[in-house]
Amino acid sequence: MARYLILLLFLSSCAATEPPGTNAPAATGGPKYSLGQWSFHAALFAGEMDNYDFVRTAGEMGFAGVELVNQFFLDQSGNTAFLDSLAATADAAGVELTMLLVDRAGNLGASDPAERDSAIAQHLAWVRAADHLDIPAVRVNAHGDGTPDAIMEASVDGIGRLAEAAGAYGIRILVENHGGISNDGEWLAALLGRLGEYTVGAVADFDNWCIERDNGQLWGGTCTRRYDRYQGLLELMPYAGGVSVKAFNFDERGRETSMDYDVLFDIIRGAGYEGFLGIEYEGESLPPRLGIERTLALAENSWPRQPVVDQNVVSRIDTTLRGFVNRGDVAGISALVYEKGEEVYFGAFGDADREAGTSMQRNTIVQIYSMTKPITGVALMQLYERGKFKLDDPLGDHLPEFAGAVVYRGTNNGSMQTVKPHRPVTIRDITRHTAGFYNGGDTPGLQQAYESANVRDYENTLTEMGEKLGSLPLLFQPGTRWHYGLSVDVQALLVERLSGQPFDEYVREHVLDPLGMDDTRYFVPIGDRSRMSAAYNRSDEGVLTQRPNDDAHEFNVNRWPLTPGGFGLTSTLDDYMTFARMLVSDGSLNGATILQPRTVDLMRTNHLSNEITERLWLPSKGQVGFGIDFAVRLRPAETPEENPGTVGEFFWDGAASTLFWVDPANELTAVLFVQLFPYDQIGLHHDFRRAVYGPFGK
Structure with a gap:
């Protein structure tokens, strides 16, 4: 076996370039908490506590697992007697050894190949120690020298070869945002994507987001460039094999003063993560044990979620939508919200067609314009899966x-x-x-x-x-x-060319029909046209004018050669909600599998590099990036005027001011239908979102 591992170290290389990996397998039934050994680093370095004391303390405090840090037993990687004693202590304390965090073992992203080889060999010694302790994962650092691109290339080589060797022991390599360029979430996610063939994962740390310091070092000094913690966590969670739930200081209500745990836990939940949550207290104002207890209490209070839509929210949505009609801002409007697989709101107000005297109904057909785009994207990604x-x-x-x-x-x-x-x-x-x-x-x-x-x-x-x-x-x-x-x-x-089938036929056969979306189509037959909503123009003075139906509906009441992917479909609330519910359910609904979960994750992952700063009007959507045919919410709203939403949600809208979103953290989907031009000049989307989620900063 040793000869095999040495051969792997020096002959293997990696070149994976495709999508994020999935979370490490974990038991279901809610969070399991482990205790990070670094929480007691001062006592351990001072000799006031040893490794056995730490493990026993974790068991006494009720933790299910512990995360060991090699810095507290640096000379013991090959000492089987010590390792056996540590394992026996864990067994006696009733805790699982969940992860070994490795530092001071050389830089796996070093530019010098000989230095990289040395670092791999040093890390491999700790992989063998983890194997002896029956620890399933080893955390390493993506540290190196040179430019970010140079560190990236060297880390792909160094970490890739280590991960392949560790795989022979059944041990997964995890990389933490832990200093320097590795604290850039986009950079680290790109590295993990390239290491995908080795199932290298992430330890997503709540707080390590300082990229540059005034002393030019990884640690110490004043931070001069920091990555957004919420965007960073969102980018790392698709790869997460561990999460470091960190805290420093607490207010009088027990909340962390520098980070919003509700948002952070939304991101964790929305990613479907089911592994251990590692508790780590790094503050100095409380004794370590008390700080750990408060961090754990905050985590336990942050995980559960009350339903978003209760009776008060229903009343608030009703008031909001009715208000738009009563003020004459829109002729008619309707909305549908599902939460955890159940309908929690439906409302329809005003007229679908004032001239015809037709009220807005649940089965009113509207032109969805650019809300056609996500349906096209799903069709395309089916071919990606093939x-x-x-x-x-x-x-x-x-x-x-x-x-x-x-x-x-x-x-x-x-x-x-x-x-x-x-x-x-x-x-x-x-x-x-x-x-x-x-x-x-x-x-x-x-x-x-x-x-x-x-x-x-x-x-x-x-x-x-x-x-x-x-x-x-x-x-x-x-x-x-x-x-x-x-x-x-x-x-x-591209769908048409790759499938060998006309685009509209492909979408009908592979997306719409399996979901039962019968009212989602380009051409509306005569028998259904009485259900079509009229379209309205709103002047700068607030006057609504109904557009002649012959003009407004021209595309959908005639059969045209063009079947565009970017616009053109009509739909109903229930039809489009079916599409949204399929997405929140990881690609399957009512026995129909449209996409695999991994593909849905890929579509709702931000693919827009931070280097792309010219973004037309996209910033008007809020703190967002862009995935595959969806905007993706990366950060919470910073002002009351911004469109709110849950970090990790993905969404899009249409030229006639329609809107839908998918909120994985709360398993919530929402569809808003109206036929208003020009596109939302009256805060429809903002106010509807506020009605669902509540006031800013609540």
């Missing part, structure tokens, strides 16, 4: 009409000037709106070219649309901006 493409494949590999894309640079004497792209447009780009497709605006030359091409002419087939779009320059270099537009129509073409 191995038809990878997200970072060049788009031109599958749609040759886009292989020769060039980038707009400006005009010279009225002629457009272009340059070659720095890299090809990828499929990931068309799922997150970073492809570079122009979508309106005053851009000399390019604007006129797009208008002449008439890319979205209803008479175009998807193939004709793709040919026209592929012949036009991109507005910007792929991957450099978030710019909403035609990307999801290209997704529809």
Whole structure:
């Protein structure tokens, strides 16, 4: 076995580039708590407590497990007598040894290959110690030297080879946000994604988010650049094999003064994490044992959740929606909310069609516009599951009409000037709106070219649309901006090309029919048109004008060659709620499996790098990033005026001011239907969300 491990260390390498791994298997039935040994670091370093005392203390305090730190027995990795005694102490105390945290064993991300090899060998000694102790996971650090990219490449090699060797012992390697660039959640998540083939996971720490300090070191000094803790935890949880629930100081109500445990636990719950939660007190104002007890109490109080929608919330939603109608802001509006698989709210107010005298009903058909996009994304990701493409494949590999894309640079004497792209447009780009497709605006030359091409002419087939779009320059270099537009129509073409089936037929057969979404369609037959809501324009003065139905419904009462992925479907509250409930249920509903849970997780993961700072109007949605055809809420609202929501929720809306969201933390889904132009100028979405979740800062 030793010879086999040595061979692995020096010959193996890793090159995984695909999606996040899943959480480590864990028992169900609510959180299990382990005690982090670092909580008693002062006493341990001072000799006032030894390793056996710590394990016994954890058992006395009622912890189910303990997380050992090798710094407190640095010279004992090969001492089997010591290890046996430690294991026996744990057995006697009734606690499980859940994790071994390894420090001071060399840098696995060192630029020097010899230094990296040495670090792997040192870490492997601790892997063998963990195996002797029957510990299932070893936590390591992604520390190194050089630029973040250099540390990344070296860590992929060092941690990857260690993880492969540890796998022979059945031990999982976990990387913590634990100093320097590893405290950048986006960077660490990218590293873990590349290490996916080795099932390397994360220890997601509540507090280690300082990326740079004024002393230039990993520790000490004043923090000069800090990563957002909520976004960081959200990014690490898809990989989490451990969570460090850390606290420093408490207010008079027992809450941590520097972090919102409710938000942090929303993120943990929303990720479906079921492993141990490691309690760690690092404050100095309380004796360690008391600090640990208060941290545990706060965690235990933060885990349970009362229902979001009670009778008071129902009344608040009613008042909010009725108010929009009574003020004349909308003609009609309806909403449906499910929580934990049960309907908890339905309301419909006002008129679907004032001229016809038709009231807003539960089965009213509305035009959902861009809420078509998530349905298209689900169809596309079914083909991803079948191995038809990878997200970072060049788009031109599958749609040759886009292989020769060039980038707009400006005009010279009225002629457009272009340059070659720095890299090809990828499929990931068309799922997150970073492809570079122009979508309106005053851009000399390019604007006129797009208008002449008439890319979205209803008479175009998807193939004709793709040919026209592929012949036009991109507005910007792929991957450099978030710019909403035609990307999801290209997704529809890709579904058609990869499946060999017309897009509308594919969606009907593989998404809509299995879910029973009979009212979600492009063409509305004559017999159902009396259920269609009219559309209304609201002037700056607040006057509503009903658009002629013939014009408003033109796309949906005629059969057109174009079946766009980005708009065009109609739906009802119950139909779209079925789609949302499938997503909150990890891809399956009522016996129909539409996607695998891992694929839903991938879609609701933020794919928009922090380096992409030009984001058009996306910031108006709140503290969000963007996944695969969904906005993803990364941070809580900072002001009462922002659109609120639960961190980890994913959502989208439509041009006629419709909205839906999926809140995994609370197992809640909501759909709001209205037909109002221009898009939500009156705070519909903000006020509906506030009605559901309550006042800011409650």
